[in-house]
Each structure stands twice: as structure tokens, then as C-alpha cells.
Amino acid sequence: MTTNSHINPKARRPVKNVDVNHLFMQLRDGNVSALSQAITLVESHAGGDVAFAKAILQQSLPLSGNSFRLGITGVPGVGKSTFIEALGKHIIAAGKKLAVLAIDPSSNITRGSILGDKTRMEELVKSDRAFIRPSPAGTTLGGVARKTREAIILCEAAGYDFIIVETVGVGQSETAVHSMTDFFLLLKLAGAGDDLQGIKRGIMELADAVVINKADGKNTTAAKHAKREFKNALHLLPPKSHGWETKVHTCSGLNDIGVKEILIEIENYTSYAIANDSFSKKRNAQELYWFHQTVEDTLKTNFYNRPEVIAKLAFLEKEVLSKIKSPFDAARELLGL
Numbered sequence: 001m002t003t004n005s006h007i008n009p010k011a012r013r014p015v016k017n018v019d020v021n022h023l024f025m026q027l028r029d030g031n032v033s034a035l036s037q038a039i040t041l042v043e044s045h046a047g048g049d050v051a052f053a054k055a056i057l058q059q060s061l062p063l064s065g066n067s068f069r070l071g072i073t074g075v076p077g078v079g080k081s082t083f084i085e086a087l088g089k090h091i092i093a094a095g096k097k098l099a100v101l102a103i104d105p106s107s108n109i110t111r112g113s114i115l116g117d118k119t120r121m122e123e124l125v126k127s128d129r130a131f132i133r134p135s136p137a138g139t140t141l142g143g144v145a146r147k148t149r150e151a152i153i154l155c156e157a158a159g160y161d162f163i164i165v166e167t168v169g170v171g172q173s174e175t176a177v178h179s180m181t182d183f184f185l186l187l188k189l190a191g192a193g194d195d196l197q198g199i200k201r202g203i204m205e206l207a208d209a210v211v212i213n214k215a216d217g218k219n220t221t222a223a224k225h226a227k228r229e230f231k232n233a234l235h236l237l238p239p240k241s242h243g244w245e246t247k248v249h250t251c252s253g254l255n256d257i258g259v260k261e262i263l264i265e266i267e268n269y270t271s272y273a274i275a276n277d278s279f280s281k282k283r284n285a286q287e288l289y290w291f292h293q294t295v296e297d298t299l300k301t302n303f304y305n306r307p308e309v310i311a312k313l314a315f316l317e318k319e320v321l322s323k324i325k326s327p328f329d330a331a332r333e334l335l336g337l
Contacts (some may be wrong), residue, residue, distance in 0.1 A: 020055040027056070027158050030097075032131060035158045040271030042150045060157035065283070067099075067156045068270060071177035072157060073167045073203070079213045080166055083187060083253030085121040089164050090263050092129045099131045099160035100124075101151055103167055120330055127298065131160060146297075149180050149290055178206045179289055182279065183266055186210045188230070190222035204230075205237055207246055209265055215250035216257060223250045242278035246271060308337060 018041065026034035038060075038185070041053040074080050084100060091098050100121075124130050146164060155163055157223065165172040165181055178184045186207040210230050215223030230248045241244070247265065251258030273279035303309060316330040325333070 005265075017132070018052045019051055020059070021216050024056055024059045024157075027154065027292070030159045033160070034131075035131065035154060038154045039135075039151050042154065043135065043147050053150075057153060059317050060153050063157040064153040065156060067161045068162045068266075069152060069181040070162070070164045070266065071167070071181030071184045072164060072187060073174045073177060073184070074213070075189075076168065076169060078187045078189050080187055081121060083165055083211075083213055083259070084249070085188070085194045086253045086256045086259045087263060088121070088124045088130060089162070089256075090260050092124075092127050094263075096162040097129045097131075097160045098124075098127075098162045098164070099155040099158075099316045100133065100164045101148055102132065102167065103148065103165075103173070131155065131158075144291070146294060148176075152180065174203050176204055179286055183269055185262075185266075187213050188226065189214060190219055190226035191226070204233065208244060208269060209246060209262065210234070210248045210315075210323075211262060212248065212250045213253055216255050226250075227307035242273060242276060244272060244278075309334065312337070321336065 005149075013260075018037075023038060027038050038056050039054075041049050041056060044050070072080060073083065084102075087098065088098050125132055135148070135274075147230055152163055152165070165177050167177045170278065174184075174186075184206050186203060186209070188210060190212055210225045212223045212230070220332060227248045227250050234246050234248065249258060249262055249265065251262060253259060270279070273282070304313075312334060316325065316334055319325040320327050320330045
């Protein structure tokens with residue numbers, strides 16, 4: 001299999017000794033290997049790596065925030081990789097530097113990526129203006145959480161001004177991606193049978209654009225029909241707080257049909273959001289969301305790691321299962337210790 005430094009196949013190799021200042025200077029100059037190493041530090045759970053990651057993030061933070069962040073979701077098989085490659089080539093042609101943070105489903109044993117989809121972006125990875133980072137979802141919510149948020153900061157510090165975050169499109173990953181991107185794009189297939197399910201899960205409410213992919217050949221007519229159905233469904237949803245009207249598009253990522261028009265739609269949204277100040281308001285809300293989310297996650301982790309909690313938890317679980325105590329009384333007792 002052909003490798004490419006922009007895919008960084010050794011991305012998760014443990015890092016031992018790091019000159020953070022030197023690494024940051026290389027990253028700031030756009031060095032791909034330095035960016036890969038910095039993201040590896042962020043993803044690592046090793047104690048020493050955590051300290052290095054904090055230091056590199058601290059230096060990178062002032063250089064962050066200058067990119068456009070696009071979130072893309074869709075069920076497996078919808079053609080995300082093919083679509084991203086087609087869109088990415090248009091982004092690069094427009095003079096942008098593109099980073100793709102692609103979250104793969106993970107092995108329950110190794111926590112490593114088990115799909116090779118991202119290596120299929122064969123044309124995109126040839127460009128020195130593109131960086132593709134496959135990361136395993138692991139046990140995080142929907143495969144995206146703080147690590148992806150921090151990887152965005154590092155990519156921005158390295159000079160990438162357009163960042164795509166792709167989710168596997170299962171579970172609650174859409175909510176997580178929406179909370180860290182400026183524009184949320186939902187990829188759909190004609191006749192996939194998940195139209196009502198998508199609305200029920202609230203994904204349609206999050207979407208800033210709905211795209212019916214694989215609208216080519218025999219699928220063209222079905223895609224046009226699906227477009228009408230989704231347009232009707234969108235009219236039933238409450239308007240967005242910033243007033244943007246979610247539109248439905250059809251495209252073929254494989255044949256690059258309608259893809260450029262979607263990029264124009266994203267550019268129109270950016271101009272619209274900046275003009276009415278909703279762009280900066282959304283960014284600020286996201287920063288505060290991740291601040292509070294991190295506080296909550298840390299409190300929960302620290303609480304369950306306390307020796308007295310560990311000692312009492314098993315006893316209370318037995319009492320709940322034996323119906324000696326209600327779950328609510330047991331919880332209050334555990335919290336009160």
C-alpha cells in the first residue's frame with residue numbers, strides 16, 4: 001500500500017522526549033510531520049505526553065481561530081470520502097490549505113481504525129496543501145470529542161485555513177461535530193429509508209445544508225425525488241436562530257457534479273453569518289460549551305476515581321439490584337458519602 005506523509009501512517013506511535021518549542025516552531029511553519037506529532041501528543045493518554053500536549057496547545061492557541069470549520073456527517077456507504085475528495089480539490093483550487101480530520105470506526109480491541117476509507121482520497125493526498133488525519137473513534141462520544149477539538153487548534157496554528165471534520169454518522173456524533181464547526185453538512189442517499197429517522201433524531205435540525213449524494217446514472221431521478229421530500233421536511237422544522245435557510249442539493253462526488261455549487265453555498269453562508277454577527281456568536285458559544293463540558297467530564301472522572309467512591313459504589317449497586325434502596329436514594333448516599 002502506498003503511503004503519504006500527509007496521511008501520517010505512524011500517527012499514534014508513542015512520543016517519549018519532545019522539545020516543545022522546536023516542535024511548535026516547525027508546526028507554525030507548516031511542517032506536516034510536526035503537525036502529525038503534535039496531534040499524536042494530543043491523542044495520547046500517557047502521562048508525559050499529556051504535559052507535552054498541554055504545552056504545544058498553549059503555544060498554538062493564539063494562532064487558532066482563523067480557519068473555516070466544516071462538519072460532514074452521513075451513514076456509512078453514503079460516499080463521504082469520495083465527496084470530501086471532490087470538495088477538497090475545489091477548496092485547494094481556490095487557494096486554501098485543507099485539513100481533513102476523519103474519524104473512523106474503531107476496533108474494540110486495539111482502538112485502531114478498521115476502515116481504510118481515508119487512503120482512498122488518492123488525488124487529494126498528492127497535494128502539499130492537503131493534510132488528512134484518520135483517527136480512531138475509540139470510546140469517545142460518537143468518535144469525536146475534546147481530542148478532535150484540540151486537533152483543530154493545531155491545524156489552524158499550522159496554517160490550514162479550511163478544516164473538514166468528518167464523523168462516522170452513527171450515535172450522537174453529529175451533535176459533537178456540530179458543536180465544533182461553523183457549517184454542518186448532512187449527506188444523504190436517495191431511497192435509503194432513513195428520512196424520517198433522520199428527522200426524529202434531530203439531525204435535520206442541526207444541518208445547514210442537506211446533500212443528496214450519488215445523484216448520477218440510474219439514481220438521478222430518485223435523487224431529484226429525494227430532494228423534494230427533504231425540502232418539504234425542512235419546512236416542518238423551526239427556523240434557525242440566525243435565520244439561515246437550510247437548502248437541499250444533489251451531487252455526485254464520484255463524477256464531481258454539483259460539488260462546486262455546494263462550496264459556493266458554504267461561501268454564501270459564511271458571508272451571511274459574518275454580516276449578521278452570528279458567525280462570531282456561534283464560535284463564542286462553542287468555546288464556552290467546551291469549557292463547561294470539560295469541567296463536567298473532569299468532575300465526573302475525578303469523582304469516580306476517588307478511593308472512597310470506588311469502595312462504596314459496588315456495595316450500593318448490590319443494594320439497588322436487591323431493591324433495598326432505590327437508585328435515587330443510593331445516588332444521594334454516594335454523593336453525600
